[in-house]
Amino acid sequence: MGFLIRVVINAFAIWVVTLIPALQVFVIPFAPGETLQLVLTLLLVAAIFALVNTVIGTVIKVLAFPLYILTLGLIGLIINAFLLWLTAWITGFWNWGLRVEDFWWGVVAAIIISLINWVFGIILRPRSKS
Secondary structure (H helix, E strand, O other), rough: HHHHHHHHHHHHHHHHHHHHHHHHHEOOOOOOOOOOOOHHHHHHHHHHHHHHHHHHHHHHHHHHHHHHHOOOOOHHHHHHHHHHHHHHHOOOOOOEEEEOOHHHHHHHHHHHHHHHHHHHHHOOOOOOOO
16 A cells, blocks of 8 residues: 555656656656546556665665765765656656656756655654554
């Protein structure tokens, strides 16, 4: 259930990022490109992003632990942008999916996605019963 919630939140965050044209991050929906296909494409891209973040992101973050210490965590911004770019590369094999035109705008997009995930994580965090 947690994975599905994370996918929906990621889909919303990616959609918000695509609404900012300066970031040059686009989602190309399934044909014929109506609203339903856009929503399904966003959900599928978010699922791929969640899998990439879970599998590859974990390995990279463990290997880059010394860089996290050296840069006081700022390398995490570059790693998140790389994972977003990797998701765009994976979905680039088909005629649908995520497109990131510039890596540095992808860094900004990854920051926005992380902020949205953080806010929703605070809101949806289970409350402990005291």
